[in-house]
Amino acid sequence: MAGLIDVLKPIPAGVFRDIRTLTLHGASAREPLKAVLSVLLAVTVADALELDDLAWAAFSGFMVMRADVSEAAQRGLMRILGTLNGAAFGVVLAPVIADNPALLVAALLVATWIGIFGSLISPHSYAWVFFGITAGLVMTEALAAPDNVVHFAATRVAEITVGTASCILIANLFSANRTEVKAGAQIIADAAREPSRIPKVLSEAWFEDHWALLEHATRSALAAALLPVIWRWFEIEDFSQTAVTSFVIMIVPADTIKEGPRRAIIERMAHRAVGCLLGSAVALASLPTLGNTLLASLLVLSVGVWIGYHVHNGRNGVNYVGTQFTLGLLITLVPGPGPITDITPGLERFVGIVIGIATHCLLIVFWPLKGDEQQ
Numbered sequence: 001m002a003g004l005i006d007v008l009k010p011i012p013a014g015v016f017r018d019i020r021t022l023t024l025h026g027a028s029a030r031e032p033l034k035a036v037l038s039v040l041l042a043v044t045v046a047d048a049l050e051l052d053d054l055a056w057a058a059f060s061g062f063m064v065m066r067a068d069v070s071e072a073a074q075r076g077l078m079r080i081l082g083t084l085n086g087a088a089f090g091v092v093l094a095p096v097i098a099d100n101p102a103l104l105v106a107a108l109l110v111a112t113w114i115g116i117f118g119s120l121i122s123p124h125s126y127a128w129v130f131f132g133i134t135a136g137l138v139m140t141e142a143l144a145a146p147d148n149v150v151h152f153a154a155t156r157v158a159e160i161t162v163g164t165a166s167c168i169l170i171a172n173l174f175s176a177n178r179t180e181v182k183a184g185a186q187i188i189a190d191a192a193r194e195p196s197r198i199p200k201v202l203s204e205a206w207f208e209d210h211w212a213l214l215e216h217a218t219r220s221a222l223a224a225a226l227l228p229v230i231w232r233w234f235e236i237e238d239f240s241q242t243a244v245t246s247f248v249i250m251i252v253p254a255d256t257i258k259e260g261p262r263r264a265i266i267e268r269m270a271h272r273a274v275g276c277l278l279g280s281a282v283a284l285a286s287l288p289t290l291g292n293t294l295l296a297s298l299l300v301l302s303v304g305v306w307i308g309y310h311v312h313n314g315r316n317g318v319n320y321v322g323t324q325f326t327l328g329l330l331i332t333l334v335p336g337p338g339p340i341t342d343i344t345p346g347l348e349r350f351v352g353i354v355i356g357i358a359t360h361c362l363l364i365v366f367w368p369l370k371g372d373e374q375q
Contacts (some may be wrong), residue, residue, distance in 0.1 A: 015311060018315075031065075032306040034170055035061075036063055036306050038065050039062050042061030043057060043061075050153045050163070055160045058330045060162070062308075066171070072168055083130045087156060090138025090139045091153050091303075101143075110221075112225065114128070114132065115131050117209070122218070176363065217366050223362075272355060279325040283329045301329070308323070312326065
C-alpha cells in the first residue's frame, strides 16, 4: 500500500505542471496539433470504411505520432507488422482453442510470453508488443464468438492500418524537411541489415544476462493465461480491455526489470488507472452536453487529445497518464460507428483495467522476483 501511495502522490503535481506549459504558439503547439489532426483523420476514414471499432484507428493515429517523421514511419510499420503477425497467430490457433479452455490458456501463455520477451530483447520491440496484444485479442475473440474470429482479426488490422496511415500522412504534411523521411522499404531494409543475435541464444552468458527478463516474461504470461478462468468465474462478456491491460502494464524497460521491476510496474498500473479514469470522466461529463451534436463532440475530442498529447510528451514524469487520459477519452467518445448512446464503453474499459491490474497484483504478491522486496 505504501508503494502505491508513493507512486500516486506525484501525479497531480506532475499533470498540473505539464498543463501549465500548454500554449497555442510555437513548436509546443505544433506537435499536439499534429496528433489532433491525425486522430480526426483516422476516425473519419475508419467511419467511411464502416470499420467496427473507430477507437482503435484513433488510438493508432495518436500513438504512432512522433516529432520526427522517420521515427513515426518506423513506429507505424512496426505497429502494422506486429498486428499482422499477431492476427495471423491468433487466427491459425482459433479453431483449435475455441472449444478447449485448457488450450486457450496455453495459447495465451505462449503468445504473451513471446510478445513480452520479444519486446524486451528486440530492437523492434514495438512490433513484438503488438504481436502479443493482437494475438491475445484474436484468441479471446475465439472464446467469445468463434465464428467471428477472421472478421475480427481482419478488422483489427484494418483499423490499425488506417490510424497509422493517417498519422504518417499528417506527419509528412507537417514535415519541414522531406529529405529526412525514409520510405517504408528503406526502413525494412535497414532493419534487415541489423546483426542477428540468434547465435548467442542459449549460451550460459546469455541465460545469466537474460534470466530476470525470462522470469518477468513468464510471470506476466501466467497472469494473462489465467484471465479466461477469471472471465468464466465473474461471467464477464466483454474482456478485451482486461486482455490489453494485462499485457501492456508489464511492458517496462529491460534495464528496469534487471534492477527490480516492482515499483516500475506499480507505477505503470497506477498511471494507467488514473489516466483512464480522468479521460473517461471528462468524456462522460461531456456527454449530457454534447448529445448528438457533431461540432461539440469534435471540439471536446480535439481539446482532450491536445491536452493528452501534451502531457504524453511532458517532462514531469506523468507521460503515461497523458497517454491513458487520451485513450480513455477516445474509447468513450469514439466507440464505433454511429452516435454515442451511453457510457458503457468507458465503464467497460475501466472495469477491464481494474481486473487486469488486480490479476497482476496477485501474481506479484505470490511470485516476487529478485529486487521486488527492495521496493
